[in-house]
Each structure stands twice: as C-alpha cells, then as structure tokens.
Amino acid sequence: MKKRLLALILGTVMTASLIAGCGGGSAGKDAETEEEPKPVVEAEESADAPQDERTLVVHLNKPDSGFPAVVTSPIVPADAEDLDSEPIGTGPFVLSEFVEQDYTLLTRNEDYWGEPAHLDSVTLKYFENTASLATNYLSGAIDGFNSNAGGWKELEGTDYVQNLRHSNAVQLLALNNEFEPFKDVRVRQAVAYAVDAEEIIDKVSYGLGTKAGTPVIPGLEKYFNDELTDVYDVNVEKAKELLKEAGQENLSFTIRVPSNYQVHVDTGQVIANQLAKAGIKVEIESVDWNTWLNRVYKESEFEATIVSVDGPIAYPTSFLNRYVSTASDNFVNFHSDAFDETYGKALLATDDAEQVKLFKEAQKIISDECASVYIQDIDSVVINSPAFAGFKAYPLYVDDYSALYTVGDDGKMKEGGDFTKGVFTEAPGFDPFTTQTADARSIFFNIYEGLMGTDTDGSFIPAIAEKCEVSDDLQTYTFTLREGVKFHNGNELTMDDVTYSLEKSIVSGINGFNEIDQFSAGGKTYSVTYPEEK
C-alpha cells in the first residue's frame, strides 16, 4: 500500500537543479538536525519532451482518473519572491492590502482572462468573535458574513438573504480506536447507536445540516455512499446490548472538545445526554484550539473528540486517506487491512465506475468497523445583504467573490460596488504552498488558479489550461496552456511558471502530489523521485 501523503517539506523551494544537487538539505538550516526526506525533481533537456511553449505532458506512476483534482493547485510566477505578503496569482481578484487583525482588501483583476469579477472590491473585515458578526451586520458595518451555530437567528425580522451551502466538512464524534474500550468494535458501534444525529442537526444546527454516516462529504455526490447514512440510526436497546456483549456496561469516557467552535461544544452537550440514555457516562473537557490541535489531533491524546474535518480538494482521497493504517494524519488510529486494500485498489483503478464503486466500498468498511461516528455536514449559512446577489456554492470550503454582484435599484445586476464581509479568522499568510488553513484556502480561491478549476457541481473545468486530455490508461495527461493569461503583476504566464509551480507543489506536498512520475514541457523532462517510505 503506497502512502498517499508522503513525507513532505514546507517552506523554501528551490529550482530544479538546486534540489537535484543537494537532495534534502535546505539552505540556512542546521546540518545536524534530522530532516524529513522530501521529493526530488530533476530536470534535463529531452528531445521527447514537447518543444512548444504551450504543451505540458504529465506522466503518473499509476492510473488515476482523479488527477485533475490535484492540478487545481495554484500556478504562481517563477520569480515570485514573497508570496506570503505579496501573493501573485492569475485569479479574478488581487490582494491589495492586508492589515493584521483588521482587514484584507481584494480588488478586481482588470486583466482577468475570463469574465472579470463584477465587484470593484471585497473587504474581509476581521472580528474577534463570531457573536459580534450579527451585531455588526445589523449596524451596517458589514454586508454579509458566514453564520455558524445559529448566529443568523439574531437577524430575524430584518432584511437579509440567507444562502445555504454545505460546509464541506464532516462533523464527527471521533473515537480513538487505541483507547482500551474502543479497541472493541462493538463498543464503538454501541456509541454510534446511542448517538442521534438527527437530534443534533435539529438542536445544534437548527435543522440546517445533512446527515453523513461516512467521512466523505455528502456534497461529493458521485463518491458519497448514501447507503451508510442510516446504518447507525439511533437504537438505545441495541447499544445497551452491544455494551453488555462487550462487557462494557459501565463505559465512561471523556470527550475533548475545541472550545472555540461553539457548534462542537454544543454538540458535545447533546451527545452526553444521548449517551446517558444508553448508560454511557461522558465527561466533556473543553480545550482551546491550539491545545486541541496539538494534543488531540497531533498526538492523539484523547478518548473521544468532536470536530469537523474538511479536505483540500473535492476528491474522496481528501477525506479517506487519513484512515489508511500508516497515514500520518490518522488521528483516530483506525487500522483495517480490508480498508487499506480496498482503498489502495480504488486509487489504482483505471475504470471510473469501478473506482467509484471501490471508494464507496472503502466507506462501507469504515462504517462496518465504525471507525468513528459521522454526524453531519453542517450547512454553512451565508448571510448577505439584499443589496448583493450572485452567491455560488461549491463542494469545497470556499467563498467565490467573482460571481457576487451589486443589485441596482431596478433589481438588476449593476457592475461595480464594494462588498464588506465580516470574518472571524484571517489568513496568517498568503503563500498557498505553506498556508493550509481552510479559511485561507477560501481566500486563495479568489486569488490563485490552477491548471484546472473546480466547478460548482464538483467537476473539474479548464482554468489556466484550456484543454486537458487523458490517455486511455489514465496515466498520461496532456495540458494545453491558455494564451494571454496574465499574472497580477502584469507579466504574461509562461510554461516556466507552470513547471516551477508544479515542482513547488510536489516538494511542498499540497493536494497530494505524490503520483507524478515525470512531466515534460518546453524541451525539458522533469523526473520526480519520492523519498523511501519509512
């Protein structure tokens, strides 16, 4: 079983020759410190490579029909110096200003190759807490905000447009499979039978959520196994029975919840009550987000926890890969040979229908083994002032501002306008290769573009590449670059920028770039060597 997320390095990225030369060490670092090996890209002149400046051929080390999802990763200029503070992409918006703890200003990219954005600018105004968003909407300081945990309730009786979209993250009651009682699948199942997802959706999400039953988001319709949604419908008797069989009638455990997410804290309370009915004693421990990330997520120091897990790309690997026994982000410590095998087969499948079937089967194994309790995809409630329209939802955790427009007095679209959105998180930096938080990605969606883009229905559409062709064996992809694409700095995008960005993606390991054998363009072939698995 090949590990999907290989050892990766962040940060300094070097040119092909440099990487080939030093094979692992990065400049300016202590030579004695042990480093994770990272992929190496070597370039050499090649007669077989396309000689023109517009064709890119990528060869994979295994067939993959999902590869277009991977190349949605950003294309940046090869000479970009500091993307963190001066991001340069090709997207419909340009980052004009970022004042920490205050606002992020995006302005329209006038030179956009496609249909330019309607709005002149979008200001993301930062607020310390979610509670103040509704107040600030009412006072007119902001034109919209994403409302979680029922913040929109405060707006009742006022003028607003409520847009719904999946948050594209599955909220789960994660059970640490290494925790002694949870080593027994019957105990995990008992917990699952005792949890009533519908009540949680009702009480915590005000009815605005979609039942999950599997780690894959329901919005990914093609791959989401909807047969699993009701498998563990609430059944207290069955839960008691299973606990008795397992000799765990006095089961008690602690749920460690991240205190900054009100929705998870509330869910914890509801679950505690539900489990009590089956005789399970639950204690809730609230920890701050940093402690959560560090102890629960990174070190797996927990018995149970509640969190929503999102994915960087709209593809099942985003959600399933962490259940591979050897996956480094397998924080629930799930181990199933059957899953590893089926998932591995799914990755290698050449036939699309077959692959979909295997991905669904893999989800069924997770459900049968009851790796955790998959509750819901909480709807994101996007509140906008009636003065703005054009909201678009994607199967990704993103806000698309290019589609948004001002509504004129006649009720029709009016070009121009400034939109201020209230947000409660900010991007710590704008380098898409190092910053991976969900909210940062949402901003990146408007600034950067990849060879391919994601459409509202989850399909992949040409972006910087105007054409994508795939060989019958699903191992060779040929991209034709669009002409006349300009970066935000005014420079025309060239093949050098594309190969540079691909290298950067491979080395930094975003989007799961670990299946490219080689790629060739502009008379050169770049071969990729991945580090040996440990």
Add this chain to the structure above:
Amino acid sequence: MRYFIRKLGIMVLTLFIISMVTFWLFHIVPGDPAAMILGTSASREQLDNLREELGLNRPLQEQYVEWISGSLHGDFGKSIQYRKPVAKLLKGKLSVTLVLGAMAMTLVIILGIFLGVFTAGRKHIFSEQILNFLNILGISFPGFFLSILLIWIFGLLLRWFNPGKFVSFSRDPAKFFKFMIWPAIAIAIPQICILSKYIRTAVIDEARSDYVRTARSKGSTKNRILYVHVLKNAIVSVVPLIGMIVSGIFSGSIVVEQVFGIPGIGRLLIASVSARDYPTVQTLVMYIAILILVVNFIVDILIQILDPRIRIAR
C-alpha cells in the same frame, strides 16, 4: 544622582526578570504554533518540518539567548503567526494603541482634575453621597462591560457611531478620531473616577492648611483659592498615581480593543497568545513593561523635583 542611578539599575533588572518570566511562562503553556498554521489537513511530517523551520525544536535556553540578544540589537524576531518581522507587524499597531492611550489619558487628566476639585467644593451630604456612589460604580465597572454599554447605547440605539467600522488614521483622520473617542471614554471612565476621588481627598486635605486661611483672609475668591493655590499642591500629592493610571489605561485598552475591534497591540497580544506566537507576545510584553517602567521612573523623578520635602527626607 545616586538615587537616579539606583532607580535606573532597578528598572533594568526588573525588565530582565520580566523578559525571563514571560519567556518561560509562554513556553510552559501547552500548544504548538505550527499546528495553528497548518490546521487539520496537516500531516505529522508537515508539522515536524514546520516546527524545525520555526526553530521550535531547539532547547529553550538557546531560544531565549537568541531572542534577548536579538532584541538588544532591535531585532525582535519573526512573528510565527504572520511570518513577518515582529517590528514590522507592530509598526501600525503601536501607534493606534498609543493614540488611544493618549486620548484616554487626556480625558482622565482633564475630567479627573475638574471633577475632583468640583466635587471637593461641594460638601452637602446628599450630593456627596450621590457622587460617591457614581464614583464607586465607575471604578468597579469592568472595561468590557462599559464598552458594550457604550456600543449599545451610542452605537446601536442612538447611532452616533458605527461600532464595527474602525477606520485607520491614514485612510481618514476625522473618522478615525470620531470612532476612537468611544473606546477612549470606555478606558478613561474608571481612571477618571479613581483620579477624581484622590484629587478630591487631596483638595479637602489641603483646604485645611494654613495658607488657605491666609489666602482667604487676604480676600481671594473661593474659586481662585481652589483652582490656583490648593490644586497646585493637591496635584503634587497625586503625581505618584500617574504611574498607576498609565498602567490602568494600557491594561484597559487590551480589553477594550477587543470589544471595539480596534487593531492595536492589545488585540494583537490576545491573538498572539492564542496562536502561541512567542516572539510577538514576548516583544509586546516587553514594550508594555518598558512603557510602564519608564513612566514610573519619570514619576519618581518628578516627585523629587516637585516636592522638596521628599528630597530633604532622604
């Protein structure tokens, strides 16, 4: 002179101890800044690599020595959260907080002194009780509550200002001051109450002095005696309070900045603590400590100059 040098020595020593305590304390708190940057889609390898890159894997003593020697050269390190030099990060924020502090200080001095003297002159039992009650109320209201109250009354009900719309000075100075006056009031109120109470007591004490009787017998008006002779002496006795008020204003602004959404150092400090952004937190704590120590130092010297009795007593 010897006194001056001794005070200076104590100040440097205090700063050193503060720097050490903040450094160790923040490293004891659990949490990992790398985890905050990468979020839930990070693998453990990515985390380890980032920790390495941020220099978080090295021994604490090493990190401390590097930081302290860097700060002495004006290099405060790089913010972990924003990945840019701390000095650059602070540039815009420090001025916002200093302006806010200065506005609050001005309010405190003008209103505190005026109210103190004004109330000292009125010794009717009934009005004294009311004033006393209001004073206690003002002192005991926590800053965040006062802020919420101001936002609610003047922002949402009366609509005199827009609570979420902070505008930076460079964008529009008039709007900037129009907005900042409200948080300044929220910070100032408790301090005004404290100062006016002290001034009042001092004025009443001074009013019993012999020179007041002399002035009165010379035919000076009540207000002239109060605002010229008595106030001058009363202020000397409240100068030591200035140090306390300044630290009160700064600790107040940390909270008030949160509520009003002002991007100053108070807000940055809280955000940096939750992001475990050690270099930024340490630098901010040092900034605040230096500011308060310097103010106290100046106050000590001022007292020496203003009140010859203290000098002689020494």
